[in-house]
Amino acid sequence: xxxxxxxxxxxxxxxxxxxxxxxxxxxxxxxxxxxxxxxxxxxxxxxxxxxxxxxxxxxxxxxxxxxxxxxxxxxxxxxxxxxxxxxxxxxxxxxxxxxxxxxxxxxxxxxxxxxxxxxxxxxxxxxxxxxxxxxxxxxxxxxxxxxxxxxxxxxxxxxxxxxxxxxxxxxxxxxxxxxxxxxxxxxxxxxxxxxxxxxxxxxxxxxxxxxxxxxxxxxx
Amino acid sequence: xxxxxxxxxxxxxxxxxxxxxxxxxxxxxxxxxxxxxxxxxxxxxxxxxxxxxxxxxxxxxxxxxxxxxxxxxxxxxxxxxxxxxxxxxxxxxxxxxxxxxxxxxxxxxxxxxxxxxxxxxxxxxxxxxxxxxxxxxxxxxxxxxxxxxxxxxxxxxxxxxxxxxxxxxxxxxxxxxxxxxxxxxxxxxxxxxxxxxxxxxxxxxxxxxxxxxxxxxxxxxxxxxxxxxxxxxxxxxx
Ligand SMILES: Nc1ncnc2c1ncn2[C@@H]1O[C@H](COP(=O)(O)OP(=O)(O)OP(=O)(O)O)[C@@H](O)[C@H]1O
Ligand SMILES: [Mg+2]
Numbered sequence: 001x002x003x004x005x006x007x008x009x010x011x012x013x014x015x016x017x018x019x020x021x022x023x024x025x026x027x028x029x030x031x032x033x034x035x036x037x038x039x040x041x042x043x044x045x046x047x048x049x050x051x052x053x054x055x056x057x058x059x060x061x062x063x064x065x066x067x068x069x070x071x072x073x074x075x076x077x078x079x080x081x082x083x084x085x086x087x088x089x090x091x092x093x094x095x096x097x098x099x100x101x102x103x104x105x106x107x108x109x110x111x112x113x114x115x116x117x118x119x120x121x122x123x124x125x126x127x128x129x130x131x132x133x134x135x136x137x138x139x140x141x142x143x144x145x146x147x148x149x150x151x152x153x154x155x156x157x158x159x160x161x162x163x164x165x166x167x168x169x170x171x172x173x174x175x176x177x178x179x180x181x182x183x184x185x186x187x188x189x190x191x192x193x194x195x196x197x198x199x200x201x202x203x204x205x206x207x208x209x210x211x212x213x214x215x216x217x218x219x220x
Numbered sequence: 221x222x223x224x225x226x227x228x229x230x231x232x233x234x235x236x237x238x239x240x241x242x243x244x245x246x247x248x249x250x251x252x253x254x255x256x257x258x259x260x261x262x263x264x265x266x267x268x269x270x271x272x273x274x275x276x277x278x279x280x281x282x283x284x285x286x287x288x289x290x291x292x293x294x295x296x297x298x299x300x301x302x303x304x305x306x307x308x309x310x311x312x313x314x315x316x317x318x319x320x321x322x323x324x325x326x327x328x329x330x331x332x333x334x335x336x337x338x339x340x341x342x343x344x345x346x347x348x349x350x351x352x353x354x355x356x357x358x359x360x361x362x363x364x365x366x367x368x369x370x371x372x373x374x375x376x377x378x379x380x381x382x383x384x385x386x387x388x389x390x391x392x393x394x395x396x397x398x399x400x401x402x403x404x405x406x407x408x409x410x411x412x413x414x415x416x417x418x419x420x421x422x423x424x425x426x427x428x429x430x431x432x433x434x435x436x437x438x439x440x441x442x443x444x445x446x447x448x449x450x451x452x453x454x455x456x457x458x
Contacts, residue, residue: 010316010356011316011317013354116320117315117316117320118320118323118324118333118336121327122333139327143327147314192311193314195276195306195311196306196311196312196313196314197314198274198275198276198299198304199274199276199299199303199304199305199306199312199373200299200303200304200325200372200373200375200376201274201296201299201300201301201302201303201328201376201378202324202325202327202328202376204295204296204299204300
């Protein structure tokens with residue numbers, strides 16, 4: 001399950017203007033798109049935003065498979081949510097909501113597809129450096145963010161997998177067969193990631209953290 | 221070498237009905253040898269014993285200490301000293317490509333990005349993996365993944381390496397490579413294995429059966445003992 005899922009968010013090497021754009025600019029794009037999703041009330045503007053993001057994808061020369069995977073991951077949610085909103089609020093509102101979500105996913109996908117994870121990490125660590133003064137651990141924060149970014153495609157992929165598995169057993173109408181594997185898979189994934197980091201001594205707070213606890217033990 | 225102490229360490233888990241079940245009974249041992257192997261049947265408790273070493277599992281009773289650091293109270297410090305390799309290398313790898321995963325390990329040691337890049341390249345090259353550096357980890361073969369998992373572990377420069385069945389997925393050639401790598405390591409290595417040849421490379425071998433240590437000593441005797449145990453289990457044996 002992890003395998004298939006992970007490929008959704010992979011970095012694609014390239015030298016396009018989007019690849020070369022500074023990280024802060026891409027990050028700003030993601031933030032602004034996220035903000036726009038709350039502010040935009042006209043589906044035409046949302047559609048224009050999605051169109052602009054698609055143009056950026058073209059500019060980045062990402063393989064068609066990247067967009068195809070994003071679309072496949074988005075489709076079930078867009079259909080369910082869009083259908084519901086259409087019924088509740090009418091077509092324009094439904095279109096706006098679906099397009100806004102698509103815009104957010106596209107923007108985030110564009111950033112992760114054109115930025116190596118390590119660079120993403122470095123950027124986050126640097127950006128959160130000033131917070132050190134307030135007792136934050138930027139390295140740890142960067143790691144958390146990177147793992148969060150990686151887990152989004154995992155969860156989307158888990159949905160696709162459980163749908164395929166349910167269908168294979170003729171259970172596609174059972175919400176239990178569709179949702180339970182996602183929940184179990186996600187919890188197991190989170191646990192496994194935690195163990196993978198612990199296995200390398202990564203992800204712990206600075207080792208001095210347990211100084212106090214072991215004070216009476218006398219290392220040596 | 222580090223001094224690994226098991227002080228009456230036992231582990232209970234809750235079974236399906238919520239009642240505690242002992243999967244490791246009070247183990248008391250001191251390990252100071254450089255190469256220590258753990259053998260035993262499936263489900264005998266090898267992984268549990270190894271996981272105690274860096275706090276992935278905490279003892280229900282007793283204590284486990286590495287160089288005097290208690291895994292319960294000084295877990296983070298113990299994990300800086302003790303690296304753990306899982307049987308399934310996919311459990312070990314968190315980044316999408318080998319290069320990124322090795323660079324992740326290096327973050328703790330090297331703050332500088334260029335330095336990390338160079339070191340990662342060198343490490344991958346050492347194990348003949350540079351050609352695969354930018355491939356998805358899901359496109360690697362099982363053996364390549366297992367080697368990569370070992371590289372990501374070595375990259376954090378642990379004092380003690382704990383490896384849970386490191387040779388399971390390897391073909392003959394890569395198993396030889398692994399044996400060579402293990403024998404060349406300056407670190408202390410504690411590993412479990414079903415590969416008795418690999419076990420014979422160790423200086424000390426522990427035989428685990430049904431949650432307890434039933435033999436502790438020289439490799440040849442240990443392997444004989446393990447064979448006898450396995451024979452006693454086999455209903456077809458005379
Ligand atoms: N978290 C857990 N919860 C419940 N039971 C567990 C847990 N961890 C291990 N066990 C049980 O403890 C016993 C020992 O497991 P362990 O994984 O240590 O065996 P092992 O010797 O490594 O086996 P293998 O050779 O198959 O890897 C098994 O019966 C297993 O089912
Ligand atoms: Mg095991």
